[in-house]
Every structure is written in structure tokens, then in C-alpha cells.
Amino acid sequence: xxxxxxxxxxxxxxxxxxxFTPKEKNIKQAETVVRPSLSYWKDSWHRLxxxxxxxxxxVFLVFLAVFAIFGPIISPHTVEKxxxxxxxxxxxxxxxxxxxxxxxxxxxxxxxxxxxxLFVGLMAALIDFxxxxxxxxxxxxxxxxVDNLMMRFVEILYGLPYLLVxxxxxxxxxxxxxxxxxxxxxxxxxxxxxxxxxxxxxxKNYEFVLASKTFxxxxxxxxxxxxxxxxxxxxxxxxTLTIPSAIFAEAFLSFIxxxxxxxxxxxxxxANDGLSTILSGYWWRLFFPTLFISLTMFAFNxxxxxxxxxxxxxxxx
Amino acid sequence: MNTYxxxxxxxxxxxxxxxxxxxxxxxxxxPGSPFNEERRTNEAVQKNLEAYYNLDKPLMVQYGNxxxxxxxxxxxxxxxxSSQTVNDMLGRGFPVSFELGFYxxxxxxxxxxxxxxxxxxxxxxxxDYLAMSIAVIGISVPNFVMATxxxxxxxxxxxxxxxxxxxxxxxxxxxILALATGPMAIIARLTxxxxxxVLTQDYIKTAKAKGLSPVxxxxxxxxxxxxxxxxxxxxxLAASILTGTFVIEKIFAIPGMGKYFVDSIxxxxxxxxxxxxxxxxxxxxxxxxxxxxxxxFLDPRIKLGKKEAK
Numbered sequence: 001x002x003x004x005x006x007x008x009x010x011x012x013x014x015x016x017x018x019x020f021t022p023k024e025k026n027i028k029q030a031e032t033v034v035r036p037s038l039s040y041w042k043d044s045w046h047r048l049x050x051x052x053x054x055x056x057x058x059v060f061l062v063f064l065a066v067f068a069i070f071g072p073i074i075s076p077h078t079v080e081k082x083x084x085x086x087x088x089x090x091x092x093x094x095x096x097x098x099x100x101x102x103x104x105x106x107x108x109x110x111x112x113x114x115x116x117x118l119f120v121g122l123m124a125a126l127i128d129f130x131x132x133x134x135x136x137x138x139x140x141x142x143x144x145x146v147d148n149l150m151m152r153f154v155e156i157l158y159g160l161p162y163l164l165v166x167x168x169x170x171x172x173x174x175x176x177x178x179x180x181x182x183x184x185x186x187x188x189x190x191x192x193x194x195x196x197x198x199x200x201x202x203x204k205n206y207e208f209v210l211a212s213k214t215f216x217x218x219x220x221x222x223x224x225x226x227x228x229x230x231x232x233x234x235x236x237x238x239x240t241l242t243i244p245s246a247i248f249a250e251a252f253l254s255f256i257x258x259x260x261x262x263x264x265x266x267x268x269x270x271a272n273d274g275l276s277t278i279l280s281g282y283w284w285r286l287f288f289p290t291l292f293i294s295l296t297m298f299a300f301n302x303x304x305x306x307x308x309x310x311x312x313x314x315x316x317x
Numbered sequence: 318m319n320t321y322x323x324x325x326x327x328x329x330x331x332x333x334x335x336x337x338x339x340x341x342x343x344x345x346x347x348p349g350s351p352f353n354e355e356r357r358t359n360e361a362v363q364k365n366l367e368a369y370y371n372l373d374k375p376l377m378v379q380y381g382n383x384x385x386x387x388x389x390x391x392x393x394x395x396x397x398x399s400s401q402t403v404n405d406m407l408g409r410g411f412p413v414s415f416e417l418g419f420y421x422x423x424x425x426x427x428x429x430x431x432x433x434x435x436x437x438x439x440x441x442x443x444x445d446y447l448a449m450s451i452a453v454i455g456i457s458v459p460n461f462v463m464a465t466x467x468x469x470x471x472x473x474x475x476x477x478x479x480x481x482x483x484x485x486x487x488x489x490x491x492x493i494l495a496l497a498t499g500p501m502a503i504i505a506r507l508t509x510x511x512x513x514x515v516l517t518q519d520y521i522k523t524a525k526a527k528g529l530s531p532v533x534x535x536x537x538x539x540x541x542x543x544x545x546x547x548x549x550x551x552x553x554l555a556a557s558i559l560t561g562t563f564v565i566e567k568i569f570a571i572p573g574m575g576k577y578f579v580d581s582i583x584x585x586x587x588x589x590x591x592x593x594x595x596x597x598x599x600x601x602x603x604x605x606x607x608x609x610x611x612x613x614f615l616d617p618r619i620k621l622g623k624k625e626a627k
Binding site: 156160161162163164167168169171172244248251252255256257258271274275278283286290293294295297298301302305 | 331332335336340343344346347453454456457458459461462465466468469473556557559560563564567568579582583585590594597598601
């Protein structure tokens with residue numbers, strides 16, 4: 001102590017001694033961390049919050065969900081009710097988004113279309129998740145010949161043109177909501193399987209998996225508890241990108257007449273109906289469904305991009 | 318090298334065979350005969366019709382016949398338009414669709430790469446944000462929505478371009494634009510991100526230090542390496558353009574394959590659906606092969622067929 005004070009005095013005599021009291025050592029506090037520890041998920045969430053575009057997408061999706069759930073309820077009109085006297089009316093206090101050529105309320109139909117689109121998107125993502133993760137997880141974990149065989153099959157499916165297969169299946173089983181989801185799932189899970197397999201292949205060689213194995217953990221438990229949580233990031237990103245492609249596929253199918261059938265409403269059906277009136281100036285019939293398709297796709301895409309950045313451990317600060 | 322191509326060829330043929338078999342049995346699992354729907358023909362006529370189209374034979378025999386025909390390049394007759402064969406339809410529709418698809422791909426690749434390169438060179442600048450906003454919008458707006466928007470704005474409100482059909486270069490502008498925006502956006506984003514990565518590499522610094530002109534650095538040193546990921550997605554982009562032609566041809570009343578395909582779906586003309594699907598798949602598989610070849614051309618380090626170290 002004495003020695004140090006001497007030294008400081010020697011260096012700069014102008015500065016008073018009191019400034020140089022040594023900080024007391026506190027052994028107990030040395031171990032406490034000032035910044036609260038952030039789990040991977042919290043950290044990612046914070047990074048997502050900072051991404052304005054992704055948050056705008058998320059906000060729009062929440063709005064869309066509310067619109068889909070409550071839109072048809074608060075609307076005074078029903079989806080299928082035809083009021084033939086009110087044909088092709090522009091948006092007004094009575095019909096918020098106008099009416100179509102059968103006097104049906106475009107607002108209610110758009111909200112109903114949101115239900116269909118979101119349902120198709122979420123179901124497709126869910127089925128892809130279940131099949132893709134199971135398939136990819138097993139292939140990646142087993143490795144060797146099993147992996148080779150399973151991936152050969154995946155490669156063949158991957159080479160098939162997605163929408164062409166979907167169209168073919170729709171032709172055979174006939175149009176409808178369930179068949180759309182079924183058709184989308186037939187080849188949709190392939191991308192997910194490839195991603196999960198690649199991740200699992202990498203992670204299964206890490207030490208913590210070896211430690212688990214050494215303790216005699218069952219394979220299914222290792223996959224569930226060790227491997228999957230560590231592949232969750234890419235899986236979630238893949239899911240947010242599956243949803244818009246499924247929504248697009250549904251709109252596409254409905255647009256060419258293979259999807260949702262009248263009198264039900266879907267954005268693709270409405271866009272197709274609206275297209276025929278493009279020359280007669282009933283712009284609202286085309287505008288609202290296409291606006292909603294585009295905004296929804298946009299929201300999911302920017303959210304997916306944002307999640308990709310947020311969930312990437314390499315970008316972690 | 319040769320073993321790789323042989324292997325590749327074999328797997329292409331297997332994939333194609335699986336597609337043919339799959340479509341054949343899918344189409345034949347549809348309940349009912351194509352003749353007992355609208356026109357109530359009498360028993361004898363129906364028998365004759367079925368005999369004419371070989372529908373009275375056992376399924377496996379029909380399958381064998383179909384394969385035999387296919388090998389000879391015959392895709393069979395149309396059931397709904399009795400005077401035409403599937404080959405006729407494809408022969409008429411394919412050149413048109415090919416034109417549409419080829420120009421679309423060309424426009425998408427060129428404009429996508431230019432957009433991506435400019436965005437990467439002006440990283441985080443105004444032009445970068447502008448280009449990437451265009452790209453996200455391009456990805457989000459489905460091609461049929463884009464088509465309707467273009468028609469509404471550039472053909473109806475401001476009649477610059479014709480509304481539909483496929484006759485002169487002027488007619489081609491709107492359909493190509495509508496179909497190209499999506500792929501263009503994907504290419505632009507990919508080019509940008511891989512350009513950004515490449516531009517930080519040491520050999521770019523070396524090139525700069527040597528005093529090479531920026532144009533030469535970008536085009537000769539950076540772009541060639543940055544294009545690899547772009548080439549990888551070309552196969553799936555070709556697929557999406559291909560399926561995109563269905564709606565675009567329908568919207569613009571273009572007499573291409575896609576229009577026949579959609580019509581045959583709506584008429585449930587099974588031989589036509591089958592024939593077109595197989596034809597489309599063959600094109601796609603061929604495209605994937607081309608992409609592989611382009612890969613080796615762009616990056617000589619990738620030796621096709623050698624076990625690539627990942």
C-alpha cells in the first residue's frame with residue numbers, strides 16, 4: 001500500500017493522494033455477472049425486436065389473424081349470401097370493400113379468404129414439420145446406408161416440380177381444402193428433411209451427444225432432447241418460408257380453378273373472379289384479395305428473413 | 318468424367334420413369350371412365366370408344382402400351398378433342414411457351430444480377446435499400462397478381478401495351494415482366510449476398526492493390542465467384558417459371574403449352590394431362606442437368622463426379 005502511494009506521488013505531484021485509493025477487493029462479488037444472462041431464445045428475440053421490417057411483418061400477421069377470426073363475425077353480411085340487387089357496388093358504409101357480381105360482400109369474403117390462407121399455410125407448415133423433422137432426424141442420426149437410402153428417395157422427390165405434383169394430385173382427388181393441404185404435404189416436407197438431416201449430421205458428433213450416449217440415453221431421447229433443440233433455428237426459419245409458399249400455392253391453385261370451390265371464398269378465387277371484370281372498372285373486386293395476398297406473403301417473407309438473421313448464432317453479439 | 322455422366326443419365330431416366338409411372342397410375346385411379354360423363358352414349362358406342370382408346374384392357378397392359386408409345390415419342394390421343402393428339406398440342410404450344418420462358422429467364426437473370434451487383438457495391442446505401450425493397454416486393458407479389466396489376470396499369474389505364482395475346486414483341490412485354498419479377502428478385506438477393514461475401518475476400522484486395530480497374534475487379538474477379546449460388550437456384554427457378562407460365566398464359570390468352578395444360582385439367586382430359594406432365598418433367602430434369610454443367614464451367618475446382626470435399 002505504502003509503496004504504491006509513493007509511486008503515484010512520484011509520477012504526478014499535482015494530483016492529490018485521495019484520488020488514488022485502491023478499490024477494495026470483494027471476493028464474493030467477483031463472481032457475480034452484471035449483465036443478466038440471456039438464453040439463446042431471449043437473445044434472438046431481442047435481435048428480432050430491433051429489426052423494424054420483421055416486426056412490421058409480425059404486426060401485420062397479428063392483425064391478419066385478428067381480421068381472419070373476427071372479420072366474418074363483426075361483418076353484417078355472410079360469405080355466401082347473395083344480394084342480387086346490390087351487384088358490383090363500390091366500397092361504402094354498407095359494404096366496406098364493395099360487392100361482387102352476385103352481390104356478395106367483398107369484406108366478409110376477404111376475411112374468410114384470410115382464414116383459408118392462414119389455415120392452409122399453418123397446416124402445411126405443421127405437416128412439413130412433423131414429417132420432415134422425423135424423416136430428416138432419423139436419416140441424419142442413423143447415417144450410413146440408412147441415410148443414403150433415405151436421401152436417395154428425398155432427392156427423387158426434390159427433383160419433381162412441386163406445383164406440378166400438387167396439380168396432378170388435385171386433379172386426381174378433386175378440389176377442396178383438405179386435398180390442397182394433402183397435396184402440398186406430399187412433397188413439401190422434403191426441404192425440411194434435408195435441412196434437419198444436415199444439421200443433425202453435424203451436431204451428432206459433438207461432445208455433449210457423446211456424453212449423453214455414454215450415460216446410456218435412449219436414441220429417441222437423444223434426438224428429442226439433444227439434437228432437435230439445437231436445430232430449432234433453421235427449422236423455424238424453414239417453417240416461416242414454407243407458409244408463404246403454401247399460401248401462394250393455394251392462391252395459385254384456386255386461381256386456375258383447382259383449389260377452393262364456390263361458394264367458398266379464397267383470395268385466389270376472388271382474384272380470378274375479379275380479373276374478368278378488370279375492363280369494367282370494378283377495381284375493388286381485384287384490389288382487396290390481391291392486396292391481402294401480397295401483404296401476407298410480404299409479411300411472412302420479411303419475418304422469415306428477420307428470423308434467419310436473429311436465430312443465426314454466428315451473428316450473436 | 319464419363320462415369321459421372323453415365324450415372325447422371327441413369328438417374329435421370331429413373332426419375333423420369335418414376336414420374337411416368339406415377340402419373341399413369343394416378344390418372345388411371347380416377348374413378349369412372351372419361352366417356353360416361355356428359356354425353357350419354359349408348360352401351361355399344363361406349364364399348365367401341367373404350368376399345369379404341371384401349372381402355373378395356375387390363376391396367377398393366379395399358380401401362381405397357383403407354384410405355385411403348387412413349388419410347389417412340391408418341392404421347393397418345395386427346396380424349397376430349399378427338400381429332401388431335403397430345404403431340405399436336407405440344408408441337409403447337411411448346412414453341413410459344415419456350416419463347417415466353419426463355420425470354421423470362423433471360424430478363425430475370427440479367428436484371429437480377431445487375432440489381433444485385435449494384436446493391437452490393439453500394440452496400441447499406443440508398444440504392445442498396447431501394448434494390449432490396451424491389452426484391453422483397455418482387456418475391457412477395459405472386460405472378461398472377463403482378464400480371465393483373467400490369468394489365469390494369471399499362472394496358473387499361475394507360476394503354477401502352479396490348480392487353481393480351483402473343484403476336485409482336487410489344488405483346489410480349491407484359492407477360493414477360495409479370496413472370497420475371499419473382500425470379501429476378503430471388504436472383505438479385507442471392508447475387509447481392511454472395512457478392513458482399515466475395516468482396517471481402519483477400520484476392521479482391523490483391524486485385525485492388527495491383528491497381529486493376531474497378532470494372533475488371535467486379536466482373537472478372539468478384540462476379541464469377543459470386544455467381545455460383547445463383548446458378549444453384551436456376552434449376553428451381555426454371556421450375557417456378559414453368560409453372561408460372563400456366564397462369565400467365567391463361568391471363569394473357571397466350572396459346573402456349575400452359576394454356577393447353579390448364580384447359581386439359583378443367584376438361585379432365587387425362588391423356589393430355591399425362592402427356593404434358595411428362596413433357597414438363599423431362600424439360601425440368603434436363604434443366605437440372607444443364608445447371609450441373611454450368612456449375613463445372615463456372616468453377617473449375619468443382620470436378621463433376623469426383624467426391625467433393627464439403
